[in-house]
Amino acid sequence: MIKKIILFTKGIETLWFFSEQMGKTFELLGYDVFYFDQCKEYRSLSDLIWFCEPGVTAAISFNYDGCAGEEYFIDSQGISFFDAREVVFINIVVDHPFYYHKFVPYLPKDYTQISIDREHEAYLKHFFPNIKRGPFMPLGGTSLWEKNSLPGWEKRPVDIVFTGNYNPPSMFEEAITRNGPEYTKFYYDIIDDLIEHPWKSMDKTIIEHLNRDVEDVSEEGIKETMPNMIFIDLYVRHYFRGEVVKTLVDSGLKVYCFGAGWDCLPCEHPENIINGNVLDSLGCLQQISRSKISLNVMPWFKDGAHDRVFNSMLNGAVCASDSSKYMDEILKDGKDYVRYDLARLNELPGKITDVLEDREKWESIASCGYNRAAKRHTWADRARFLHSEILCKIQ
DSSP states (O other), X not given: OOOEEEEEESSSHHHHHHHHHHHHHHHHTTOEEEEEETTSHHHHHHHHHHHOOTTSEEEEEETTTTSSOOGGGBOTTSOBHHHHTXXXXXXXXXXXXXXXXXXXXXXOSSEEEEESBXXXXXXXXXXXXXXXXXXXXXXXXXXXXXGGGSOOGGGOOEEEEEESOOOOGGGGHXXXXXXXXXXXHHHHHHHHHHHHSTTSOHHHHHHHHHHHHSTTOOHHHHHHHGGGGHHHHHHHHHHHHHHHHHHHHHTTOOEEEESTTXXXXXXXXXXXXXXXXXXXXXXXXXXHTTEEEEEEOOSSOSSBOOHHHHHHHHTTOEEEEXXXXXXXXXXXXXXXXXXXXXXGGGGHHXXXXXXXXXXXXHHHHHHXXXXXXXXXXXXXXXXXXXXXXXXXGOO
């Protein structure tokens, strides 16, 4: 039975914020929790040696922290610290798995991978059937408020907020053109397909084009090629992030953007983009708490949900987002959130304006959204899920 849990901090800020939120609940559930500091790795490793108890300790990671071949976790014989100490390793992969093929050789023996999108889970099952998969678990959200203390309409001076960075698609031009005209056309064919059909799966669309346009491509060849195509994912997600904000500001609506790169967005009315600072996770939640509508553009999760959806709801803003199969199962458009379609962005300003001009409608959606997310979609809920579905079942 697991009694001790290792969580990783001081790496990617967002991920260690997630870890700390779950850690609070694990402690309430009675686990002894150790926070491994990735900025003081050798000092932290010294403390971890004393903390680990073989057979009753689990590590819970995001995006391969701790199992990405870090030299301080591998001894001179090539043995993983977690194998030597008989630690169960659970890795929650926040991005598409094709970003992380290179880490597969370093996985501990007692390893389970959690997907936050069911399309990611299907990809893992198809290309890496030997990797043990845990149950699907979407991302969670964090609230700064109890429901009766949520700031109301009058205390939200910002109409629309977006918390996230923007990279102009031109940033990826070098990667797209690096192998000459033939490859450039191939890559842009995939990009154009996804832009024209934004409901399509990322990996399935890439595989469709590989099978159609590359002669004698094998299954193994596709598997080896996929990590070389991540710039397509980045291009398309930032293209639509820009298009959503551009559509709103060019319609006359002001959008407060907290993140880097928004001064690079080409649009007719850049004065309607209010550039804020780059913020940490807490800062983003605070800005959402000051806003009536929190905008989300899904990072091509077609069968999952981004934490920004639940963060928006849990901090009293109305979430406006494109959707996914999973979100269609758990949320109702016009009741829990405002849904828009990437293929019909011309409808987005009207949807936003309808809510901003109707206080009762805003209050109803904000209240229902909070209730929906607070009931099942916090990081505390995700910690309890891991406790009941995995940790309690380990003998």
